[in-house]
Amino acid sequence: MNWPITWEDVVAARARIAPYLSATPLRRYAALDEEVGARVLVKHDNHLPTNAFKARNTLSFMTALPAEQRARGVVAATRGNHGAGLAWAGTQLGVPVVVCVPVGNNPEKNAAIRGHGAELIEAGRDYDEAVEVAQRLVRERGLVLAHSTNDAHVIAGAATMSAEICEQAD
Template sequence: MPHPVTYDDIRAARERLRPLLEPSPIRHYPLLDELVGHGIRVLVKHENHLPTGSFKVRNGSASITALTAEQAARGVIAATTGNHGLGLAWAGAARGVPVTVCVPKGNNPEKNAGIRSYGATLIEVGERYDETVVACQAIADEEQRTLVHSTNHRPVIAGAGTMTAEFLEQAPELEAIVIALGGGSQAVGALVVAAAVKPSLAVYAVQSQGATAQHDAWRDGNTRRNAPVQTFAEGIATGSTYELTFETLRSGLSDFVLASDAEIAQAVRDLWSTTHNLPEGSGATGLAGLRRMAPHLAGKTVGIVICGGNLDAARAAVILGGGTPLAMPAGVPAGTPS
């Protein structure tokens, strides 16, 4: 099955993003090498330094800049619990495109405030995320807005692929990359770039033990829909597989592992102590996965991505105090990552 986007799509997205986004930095921290051990040289891609504090601004910007003039005039709409909405809102403000963001009732107030701060219309609708998705689709149909799904949207995947294209230009010696996986846009983008630029680059994925839908589907080949999740790392709290990413992930990933929420919380603390950057749960999951895979990657140069830094104050206090935040309620399906 062909990839959902081509390397040319990713290169085109990079050109569209160039006037909007500076490249995110990569950094090498010897203390992190010591922590991971096994002679691994760890390179950190700081997507948390991008506007809105997340790689999702790439996805949002690629989607906004791919609109026709007619689509831009009508505006876009999305369902989200945070970072996807922030990225779209920021890009919409930068390009003068109306953005409506639907979130579940009781959504993170810090992320809601951020979305509103960029001038987007925020609609709190639905008790759970899957109800928010249904309401969002109805509004999109009624108002003839372009619906930008956080995963099942080709410009989103092309935008996510710009991260790995940039990473390889900054660090051509990279031998492997470990990516936190929610919907899969980052990992699929990495696989498309690797196939075109450096086929020897191994792409690994990590998901929470409390949200295993993508991991389990990768293992057994059966798609999932609205499986229960129980993790504090909302950026990877995915209970479904997605049409545009499933087959590429299954055929391309070198391995796919799970990390516990306690391991993810420890990775947040470790990144704070070694890099003095405070990631959100999903932003630390790559490190948690790398520590599990370290013996297999001994002696290699490995990239990890702080894909988001929007950790709310309450969870930050718990984690930096040595604890693990409470997970999302058991049995609540998460339709898509944030």
């Protein structure tokens, strides 16, 4: 996929993820409207399998990978939801996933990543050092790097939420 991302890219991402993810609710809460003095709609992506919108992004990324790259597996550096999303998507598609987090990362995030089936590597003092570990694993194991933001398929996956909002809002 090329930059910039087009509406057609978002439609394609939606088609790829639809077999795995249902549309999430868009709700209005009168008390919230009153509190902020405006009409507010809340998109409940917390209803997705990982309790976060990152399931969209990572599934879009994984379903766009050629079979040869899926077979090699993917690796990412993260502090949480991106890793859980990748782990969940990997389980759905049979793709091995390795997630690198810094030492001292949130134990609940680590448990979610492991719980969805990823190999978790705790290394480095911070996110940047975890990225270095992930990049090393790309070289050593031949894994595909799954960047959390700098990937057109990831961004198109995130944009599927906006497409749903446009359809659901009245």
